[in-house]
Amino acid sequence: MTRWLERLAIVIVSLAIAVAIIALLSGGLAGSQDDPGITGGQPGPGIAFRDQGDLHLRPGQPRPAYDSDPPTSGPHNPINVTRDRATISDDQLLQALEVGDIVLMYGTRTPPAGLTGLVAHQAPPFTPALAATGGAVILAHRSGIDGVVALAWTHMLRATGPSDPQLPTFIEYWLGRGAPISRGGVLPKS
16 A cells, blocks of 8 residues: 555656646746736737827827827827828828728828839728728828838838838738727826
């Protein structure tokens, strides 16, 4: 009987040691360093910025200081983009990114050669309804942009131009993702 108890004790101790080694090598119960909502967006193509939320401002409420230019997230007035290949406001930009659209900004009067073809290959043609649901790739003019700046919720990619091989990957990865669900709302009156 003693031999049987010794063998059982050896099996239990061996099992406990194996579990402890596995837990140690895999990071254990406290292995995750994720702090949701604090550090930034999801990993993926482009430069990640901190998620500044998607709260909807009331008309006349002051805007916060955004941590990127153009902004990739933050409180805004929810104004949908209704025209492609036009100048859009930060409110329109943030609303588009919130719902999942991709915005490609350029600094020239018209889109750089090849950009329209790239978009036609990556997404359906622009319509206001498609943009309102987060399925559009929107071309937008903004003074001071060099090359093409691709924007998604909490992400930015500065491309040299339409032929930059990172652009299709950025569009394909981020199109339709937008802001995390169930965080929106309206800031209270100050």
